[in-house]
Amino acid sequence: MTIRVVCYGLGPIGLGIARLVVSRPEYAVVGAIDIDSTKVGRDLGELLGDMPFGVKVHSDVSAVVAETRPDVVLHATGSVLSQVAPQLNELLATGTNVISTCEELSYPWTAQPQLAAELDAAARRRGVTLLGTGVNPGYVMDSLPLALTAPCVVVRSVRVTRIVDVAQRRVPLQRKVGVGITRKEFAQRVQQGRIGHVGLPESLHMVATSLRWQLERFESSIEPVIAKSPFMTEMGRVEAGSVTGIHQTARGFISGREVLFLDLWMYFDAPDPQDTIDIDGDPPIRMSIEGGVPGDIATAAIVVNAIPSILRATPGLGSMADIPVVHFP
């Protein structure tokens, strides 16, 4: 039986998701939603650089859902939960399952408990499931480390390091992490909340709560990585002393002891990109993924691969830590 999918939000990530859904025989894209007036009225196939296939982009969410009756809506419009919550509520009210790339939705129970409870109630009311996921948050720094604790009888601490070489990635990601800007500009963007990975606290809380750890305190930091010598990028020359990327951390403490450390490096020419997960437990588990899990393609994959899991999940606001294990396809 074909599973009916609506794609909501057709920016780069949303289009990547749509492209993947279209390629899968078990799914049919039955509707497409975006508010961008340059996209509304166009065929989704065209936006994907393909032939039109008869799915026009609309901006009226409820009308699309009422007409197409999807099994699941794949939502990719933003990172900030308070901004996308009205969209999610509108979707849930129609009685459809929703998977969203909204980073703050991946585990909102600790940072935004009221919003989490409202969305959970809205989903339960209609017997559907809502999930926020992606490669990070959602996988590399939270649900994958959790899955690696399965063989442990004791877990004393969890440390995750993700090193991304943005030189191997697309230019928009290089811009996003501040390649080539000054320290001062970096500091300004941090203050304005305009730079940095969203979701590290959510990953921290997903891991802590799932391990039944009550953190007494948590800290996060964001710092620039600074170029030691000049180098060339597709965007031009970057001088020594300029920013070459970001280093972000989140740490959780119990009784003064650091029990959780999420360490994220995203910078130009980062040597030895990788994901490592180090569980100090009985037994200890030390895992590494050579080269690391790439970002954008993996986020689209995880969103689409999560569809079977959320169709079988308990109604409500789920997380990657409690739905059936997500795997290809």
Add this chain to the structure above:
Amino acid sequence: MTIRVVCYGLGPIGLGIARLVVSRPEYAVVGAIDIDSTKVGRDLGELLGDMPFGVKVHSDVSAVVAETRPDVVLHATGSVLSQVAPQLNELLATGTNVISTCEELSYPWTAQPQLAAELDAAARRRGVTLLGTGVNPGYVMDSLPLALTAPCVVVRSVRVTRIVDVAQRRVPLQRKVGVGITRKEFAQRVQQGRIGHVGLPESLHMVATSLRWQLERFESSIEPVIAKSPFMTEMGRVEAGSVTGIHQTARGFISGREVLFLDLWMYFDAPDPQDTIDIDGDPPIRMSIEGGVPGDIATAAIVVNAIPSILRATPGLGSMADIPVVHFP
């Protein structure tokens, strides 16, 4: 709320599970079952080398379950499904959830479809869940590789290598893999089904079916690893030319192409013990766990850590590929 647990089968693995359950505040061991007349009537605490704590071992399964009304029975009596199926059916008929270390139960749908369907029906009839799990099968060579496909949009092949140095493990495991026996004795034991890891085909089928791969053919092999020079063990001296352990493989093919390769080495002084998972996909994922996940402690951990997952799972015969992700605690 305390979760009520009955431990069924009090051999080394069953006692390891019981010891772990006793150590967890959220669980109460309310009953213990074994047919061994040297254990029946004794207190479980004593069998664990501790003080008695008022749980006597009984051999009458239905009576124990009727009296103690457990939320879950942890079952560890054997590897061969046809032999333990009557025990599992008796448990399911009482309306209790069951987690078993029976290797062939980890994914019996392909090799023993009728038995699988009967157990599934028995569990559904009573609205409970039955799960077979452990470190292998159940985790390292099946559900963990599956979890690592989550970021993939394409998976072309999966290769898992597990190298266990039995010199670092207990003597019974060394005996189990044939350390010190002759090639001839090894061949005889293979013929009699008295040597070798049980569960490699189950792991193969769990991965293949979950990836929606229809294997046209699968192969398995078991060979001795032979000592090149003499060495000493706790059991005595082993001569060059004797057996030092086993090498087992399972391979799955589609259109003549090998798409799945499970490669298991368990031998004395194996250099560089590790678990590696190599997914040829988009993106490719290459993971390794330094030293590998140890066997017995991990099996006990996974069985106990799976309790919350099966209490939330859909009724029926589940597998590690479809229940909510198992993690500590």
